[in-house]
Structure formats: structure tokens, C-alpha cells
Amino acid sequence: MSNYLKDRESQILTKGNDAAEISCDKKSLAGSVSQRACVFCGSRVVLYPIADALHVIHGPVGCASYTWDIRGSLSSGPQLHRLSFTTDLKERDVVFGGEKKLYHALIELIDKHQPKAAFVFSTCIIGVIGDDVEAVCRKVTKEKGIDVIPVMSEGFNGTKKDGYKIACGALSKLVGTNNDYEAPKYSINILGDFNLAGELWILAEYYKKLGVEIISCMTGDGRVEQIRRAHKASLNVVQCSGSIMHLAKEMKEKYDIPFMKVSYFGIEDMSEALYEVAKFFKDDEMLAKARELVTNEISKLLPALQPYRQKLEGKKAAIYVGGAFKAISLVKALRLLGMKTVVVGSQTGNAEDYKLLKDLCDEGTIIVDDSNPNELSEFVKLTGANLFIGGVKERPIAHKLGLGFCDHNHERKEALAGYVGMMNFAKEVYASVTSPVWKFVK
């Protein structure tokens, strides 16, 4: 591996050859073609799905333009989150400050849309020109009587992960503000599901069958009122831990709500999630219901997967996704389809996740943190992968290399969670890997 930026060597390892731990949680090198985004992006994607809140982006126009309705987070009701509001700062504002503009924008928007709460995102230059966003938010909160929450997400202030943390901070300002609510006996919050392609609704169905009430989901199909009373739940069930673990930890400390890390992707992880929740409530009836559900679903699913598995057996996959925890589920799900993971990496994985990944993967698998197109295409060539799983920037690269592709990010069009999601995943992978178009490429 000589062809990479020298300082990146510690962020790439091959299982079996490299003994050392992978190094992660590092800032990207200046000059690299990184697939990563910024702090603002992290905060924006976490809070975005809260559909009845106002999301105002304080800064020049770009940050609002690029994040206008880009995340396929579905809402069953309000669609306010899908509009794009920005103070659209100009040169004048950079010199004289943008506080007044922000104040007027907020007043105007709150009067018009009557949102349940408002999030105000600070972009890069806000920190530099010294706008006191927090003060403006306090003032508007007072005048309008709704929570106007500053999200201090200046892009340069860390990595996308730090943006997640800031978003968690914003959420925690809402959590616990409604005490006039009695939670049912078995109640949970779902943390870290963003209802892409309606995945939350699939999960809600399962939990309903178990007799578990979902108090709030943070943040898929999110509502301000539900978040306010989230502290009444008995358990936090955390998916996509990278983005929302901070909140789970804080709620544990503040409200003594335990949390468990789950994944809803693939048969094993989905089933385990349901069993774990049932075990948590120590209710035999619930456990029996979970068993019934799982048995039922699997007995339908496994035979249905068989034909796909037959075609996919022995094919190789490369994975490059946002968080490493998701990658773990993907490796397992691919195994279920008879596929081997030969490259796996993430933008923002942490040491613990990478360790799990290393344990899980076969010898020779390349594991990488914060990669770039050159590396990825090199790895793919090296390993002879047939499929790439990634996001928007990876898709065309995979296709140019003649690989099948599955979007496991914001642009997924089919739900991939739950048992039905596993079926969709199999179909999508099968369709892409066996597409007749590849015969024209050789």
C-alpha cells in the first residue's frame, strides 16, 4: 500500500497482515479528497427529520441550498422541515453582523408557520463575525413563547461527529420539558432512526406487536411534543449510535433511563433487537410474542431469500458508509446472502466499532477510516469486489468501475430495516450485481 497519502497509513489495515489497531477519530488531512462533510452537516442531518419544527440556517445561502430536502426522512404529518429557510447573509451582514436579520427572519417565520419549536443553525462564518446567536434565540423564545434553540454548528469546529454531538445537545434541551404525561408500562424511545424510506414505521409495527409503546423517535418522523416527554420512557433503544449516543448517555445520567445499542438491519440483528427489548422488560409474554414474531418472519423470509442467495453466493462486496456500526450489520447481512465483505470502511467510525469489525471480518479484508475515491477504487481493484455499498458520492465511482451498487445512505429508495428490509436489500443487491448491463463492460 504505497499509493496513499503517507499520513493515512494508520487509518488503513488489512486483517491478518496488520496487527495494530486502526487509527480513527482523526481530522482529515488538508488536501485529501475526503468523502466526509462538516459539523453543520452532522447537526443538520440529525435534527432535520423533526417535521413540525422550524429549521433556519443562519449564514450565506449555500449551506441552506445544499441541505434543502436532501434526506429521505419521511414524515407522516407536517412537512415544514422540507422547506429551506436561510438568512442568506451578504457582504454587508458579514461586516455589520447578521443578528438583526436573524431576529427578523425568526419572527416572520414563527408568525407565519406557528412551529412547535425552532432550530437555528450557525454556519462557519457566524462564529467568526461574532453574532450572538444564543442571545437572539433567547429573545425570540421570550417574545414568541416557543423554544428557539441555537445549534452552534460552525462547520470548521470539528468533524461531522461533533455535529452529531451538538445536535444531541439541542435535543436534550427539549427532552424533559413536558412532565404532564404518564407513560404506559412498556415504553421506549427509538434513538438514531431517521425514517428513511419509512423504516421507522416498519419498526413501530414490530414493537406494537410486542406490546411496547414508542414515546418518541429521535428523530425520524419526529415531533417536538414527543421529544418533550421522551424522558418518561423506560428504555432508550439506540441505532446509528454514532449520531445519537451522546443523548442516550445524557438521558441515562439525567433521567436514569438505560439504553441499549441495536441494529435493525439483517435478520440476526433485527431479531436480537426485539429479544433484547423483551428481555429488558422481563415479561415472559412479551418474550413469547417476540419469539413468535421472529419465527414467523424468518420462516417466511429465509425461503424467499434462497433464490437470491443462490445467485449471489461467493460474490464479494465493498462497504463504505457513514458510521462503522452500520457496517457491522451489513457484513452480517451480506453473509446471509452468501457474500463476502472484502473492503469495509466508514467516514466516522470509532475505535470500538472498528474493533468489532475487525473481529467479524474474514482474513484479508481491508478496513479503512475516512477514505477517498482513489483509495476506494484501488481497494476494489485489489480485491475484485462485485458490489459496492455506499452513499451519493460513491455510487458513480462504483458504476464507473463496473460494480453493482446499493445506496445505504440518505438516497435509499427502499426500506432496508427489519425483515422486509432484508428482503428489499437482497433484491436490490441481486438486481444490481446481476444486471445485464455489466456484460457490456468487460
Place this chain on the structure above:
Amino acid sequence: MLLRHTTKEVKERKALTVNPAKTCQPVGAMYAALGVHGCLPHSHGSQGCCSYHRSALTRHYKEPIMAATSSFTEGSSVFGGQANLLQAIDNIFGIYEPQIIAIHSTCLSETIGDDLGQIVGKAKDDGRIPEGKHVVQASTPSYVGSHVTGYANMLEAFVKYFAFKTDEKLRQVNLLSGWVEPSDMRELKRLAGLMDIKTVLLPDTSDVVDTPMTGKYQMYPKGGTTIEEMVSMGNSMSTVALGEWGAKSAAIALDNKCKVPFSMNDVPVGVSATDRFIQALSTAGKVSIPEIISEERGRLVDMMTDMHQYFYGKRVALFGDPDTLLPLTEFLLDLDMKPVYIVSGTPGKRFTQRMEEILGDKLAETKFKNGPNADMFLLHQWIKEEPVDLLIGNTYGKYIARDENIPFVRMGFPIIDRVGHSYFPTVGYQGGLRILEKILGAIMDKIDATAPEESFELVM
């Protein structure tokens, strides 16, 4: 109804843009730089900017878009981004091996006062720029202008850096293009080729963001204006510049530096603007217009004649960038349509002046606005006041089109929900035909879908 919040009454807004009809400068600089061969765009700012711009262009072209970033940290925002940029230059030349790094700034680096020229100068003095390699820089603060401004600034930077005048006189014409698609760039070259004029087109994104599938990934595809070509622009006979917003500053810079005179033209959208473009090319290249081009023109005019009844009197709302909106408005008038609402987020006083010229007294009812508060929300409010029969603009128009049930033709940047723009031009007479095909298709599909059974027509 996704846009159920839009009210009919237009109220003066002080401080707010809702659903912007523009984006920020750096993405334009990135796009322009992709039109230069062997060039890696570099974003001097936080990581997110670069990531957003790459995603936006990737979604639009369904192609890998490569660009590097200075990856600002909190430290760089306090102490300046010089260290990051110097390290970036080292890393990029070391690993990605481009011929050129085209650096553009961001709102952050501009606000903290980074001077790109000074930093690049230091890189040169330190010997960080290898022999035969180049670093070009453009200042593109996001709080000034729009994505089109960034495109223009990068273009100007290339011309200033590379074009060089010697005693050699070249029998060639420079084509400086405003922001159009790779398909359009290809079409511009084809037309010049038909006229037997040797041209240098800058930028040229054909064969860069529309590359064929080969099973290989190429970081620097074969297309793009080469260094040699850019240098030679200083010795060209003249320059034909297309689009005031995108190409004028570069044309002026070239004139100032190398005394290459230029003619300023609209982007050739529609029959009248293409006529002027062909005339300008023929004047610049000192050639007559070949029959084959007259025939292309004739086919476009023929379709305009044949289908006039479907165009006549239709009210159209359009939004996008001035360089295409102006000739498109003119084209719609030539079709006997009524461009009644026109919005561009890109500022510039010339817009009003030019629109008034084009509209003349033909259409007193037309409302148009550009710059601050000229956004999709305003356009929607106008449409709610009095509906239109057709909407033309980028993908973001689909919300309005759906809510108001308006036939919708996609043109502009970005188009992230349909394909074709990379491959089929909208410039030139051929492009005109495609625009007509799309307009008619959209209008007629609605007629077919909504006509009562008794008046559902086979022949249209």
C-alpha cells in the same frame, strides 16, 4: 401539498430567503475548474463545503466529482488557513498528481482574511509547486453573488493565469462559455466545426462530467481545455463570449492582458440568440455561414411553425440563472408564448435592463425579479395570484409543479431527478428543437391526461 405554506399575498420580506433560486459561489468555481484538463478543484474552507459541492455536482451529472479541501479546523479559523493550504498543496501534488490545482475560497476563509494570492505565492517561493505544475486561485466568497459569480471568477482566474500573448498570430477564435452543460459545450464545438473555425473553448466539461463507461475509474478524464490551449488564447484573433454573468469578466481580462478583442453574446438558447451567435462566430472567424447550418435553423423554425397553436398565448413561469433566462425568455416570446414570471436568485442590475429590452412592450404584465428575495417562494406566490400553463427551471420547481398541477420542463442547475441534460444540448438550433420537444411533451401530456373522453384527441 408540500408547499401548503405558500400564501397568495406577496409581503415584503426583510431578512429571509425561502427556498432559494441560487446557491453559493464555490460550486460554480468547482464546475468551471472541472472544465480544465488535468485540473483538481480545491476548496479552501471547511470540509463540508467541498463535500456539498461534490454531492451537488454528482447528483446532477451522475458522475464522480473530484475535489480536495483544506479541511479547516478551529485552529485555522483563528490563525488563518495558510498552514492547511500549504500542506494541501504538498499532499495534492504528491498523491493526486494533477497538472493544475484550482483553488477557490469560501465564506470562512474570506471572512478570516486569508489572502489566497499571498499563500500561493509563498507555496511557490517555498518550492512546493513542482516544475511544470500550476496553482490558480480565485476569490469566491459565498456571501457575494451566487454560484454563477463563482463560475465567472474561476474562469477569469484561468484566463489571467494562462493566456499569453506572443508575436505569433493564430487563426483561431476563443469561445468563453457561460455556465452550460457538457452537452452544450459539445454542441458549441460542433457548430464551430461545421463552420470550419478553429476554436478554443473554455471551460469545456464535455468528456469530463459525461464520460463513457469503461470499467475503469479515471481521476482526470480526457476532456477539458488543456494548458496549451489556454496559453494560446492570448494569440487568438478574437473572443466570442457567451453570457454576461458567466463569461464577461474573463473576456475583459483576456482583452486587457493580451489585447484579444471580444464580442459579448447571449448563451445561444433559442432561434434569435443562436442567430446572433452564429453571426458572431462568422464575423470572428471571418467565414461565411454554411448551408448546413441554415438547414438546421430551418428545421427549428419549421417545428415552431408546425406547432404554433400549442405555444400561442401560453403563460410561462421560469427561474434559473440570468445567462440562460434572458435568451430563453426571448425564445418563448418568439414562440408566441407569454413568459409572465421570471425569477433568478443571482444578483446583477443588468438583469432588469436586459429583460426590459427583451420584453419591450410585448408583455407589460410580466413580473421579474433577481437578487435578494427573488426565490422560489416568491415565484410560487405569483403563480398563486394568477396561474401559468408551464413552468421551466431546475429540479426544485417540482414542488410547485406538483402542487399547482403545472406542466414542468427541467432546465438549469441542478437537475437531480431526471437525466439527459448531460447528453442532449439546449443551445444552438438543435438545442432549440429539444426545448420545443420538451415543452410540447409536457403540455400535451397534461392535455392527454386531463381531456374529457369526448375531446380526447388522437391527432395533435
